[in-house]
Amino acid sequence: MGNILVLAEHRQGALRDISYEMMALAPKLAEDMGCEVTVLLVGSKMDDLAKKMAAYGSKVLVVDDPLFENFNAEKYQKVLSALIDDLKPAVVMTGQTAQGVDFIPALAVEKNLPLVAEAISLEYANGTLKATRQLYSGKVNATVAFKPADTYLVTIREGVVEPPDAAADGAVEKVDSPLKDDLTYRSFVEYIEAEVGDVDITQSDTLVAVGRGLKEDKNLSIIEELAQAIRADIAGSRAATDAGWIPHDRQVGTSGKSVKPKLYIAMGISGAFQHVAGMKGAKTVVAINKDPEAPIFTVADYAIVDDMFKVVPKLIEKLKELKG
């Protein structure tokens, strides 16, 4: 049986977390399958990154060539395709990332190999490889079995396992690039970085959202204090962003962002249908509003009918007390 080939992902000279996370899953699977893990790095000037990946105890293969200075799905597909022919790996594992999903499906079609996307765990027993993946926004875990093949392709969801501790150093081996000439169908243009300091509220676990009830800019300081105490990001209703209290990219609602935090604290937000539509994915909703008739209470799990400026200082006080 061939090895498990883990494609380590990197961007702008740094390894991505998913590369380490896969090293938490691959060795256990290799043990069950009775094979070993081989890490693959494709890029240019890979010496440092190769050393970092080798610290997890597995052999690291490096395809080091200026042609791979920037990620290019077309080139990656060619390299993987050639290495699958050469190495005949039992499994090719990549991240379910913008990079991974850019070439793995095409590779699966090209080589006619089975692919399971976005697995959260893998198991091998009685000659069958099975992957667990989530359905219905994570409400259901489904275990799917691969149909028998020489090589299985799988992408791993980001952030589902903790990276392991470094182990003994593995060997680093350079292999010749299977790609001799540049491919020009797709070319790298530029990296566009998100503005520094920007918070993507669609990814926040905890959100403190304010509305028209904030009344004025200077009242934001107490909200910031609360947000800090519970490690929340601050968002706002359309009224709050219109007033300039909250940046427009933090507007929740049908004309703003749809958010799905674990906790959403709505303060001074009446809860217009168009706002509620943007936060209906929140797991727990706490609403603070003076008006007992405010529609926000119809979607709240916890309702506090009072002035937010009375409630928030008490909340902060209590939080401080609990934290000792």
Next chain:
Amino acid sequence: MSTESQTFTEKYDLLGCIQCGRCTGGCPVTVRADLNVRRFVYDAYYEEKLDELARLAEIWDCTACHTCAVRCPKGLKPLEVLLGLRTMIIESGKVEPTVRDALQSVLLEGNPWEKSRAARSDWMEGLDVKIAEPGVPVENLFFVCCTIAYDPRVKSIARNIVGLLNKSGVDYAFLDESETCCGSEVFTLGEEGLFEMLVEDNTELLNEYTAKRLVCLSPHCFTTYKTRYPDLKAEVIHYTQLLVELLEEGKLNWKGDLQKTIVYHDPCYLGKQSNVYDEPRTLLKNIPGVKMVEFERSRERSLCCEGGGGKMWVESESKKERLAETRIKDAKALEADIVAVACPFCVLTLEDAMKSLGYEEEMRVAEIMELLGEFVEA
């Protein structure tokens, strides 16, 4: 829809434009955004420029109010050039998630609000509503609208009219959960393919009910059915037109005494786009104790509230005062107690503006049907 058989220039009759600029001159959005629709009509003539034009953020500032079309001396519809550019963006898939989700929801659930189709008639709860049956002739078949059916703030428009219809004895019926989005916002967001599908499906569905008239509660559905559904058998009217008939037949009995000053805001889709200006005013005038005042910009010159044209799902980059706030300030200057409208979107935008300006204690935004619900006798 593919435009292979027709170039952009042919489809929007760009060569018919004489570049007089009345479109941009009258465009209400220019007050707060850098939208120059005349310029778009000019530039769109150059096919090689279309991609670049479609990427300009201001194409999403248009509210599809149709002021430009009303004012065009050549009878063109300059706004549709902007919608055509939106279509290019939609077809390329580079679309805001909010727009994507709204369109997907129309496709899957028949409404843009990401609500379940099964909940579409929940607004009827506790009411005695006559439900239409295919093949059973009915005089007035009602079309509720996605926003009225799902948004709790404007549900009362539908609930109140049911009460009124039951009292008046008119022959009417409502659709059940099978009612599906008319596609007004789908069309203005530029999703031509989905809109064509809706036209086909809705035409088939609505023609199954042998209705003499299709009565729409929202001006958006009203204008869309009237102007973009060529094969619909029923005559399409707005509910204010039906109620004026009832008024003239003496079937509306008023009660109480309102003693308020009302200013009526002409919704673009009802006024400019469908020429219904008088019926809403007639109904309001007849509420006992009402004093009517008029905006300086009224009827054909009415200021858009910015609720249409897909703007419920797209924000302008402009930070300048919303037109709805300008409108509410004008109402305040007229010392109006009530800003009356005949459109669910106008209720939402104007009421929001009223709250933002802090006038909620002294002023009220109300849909005509909300007021009639309070002042028509049992």
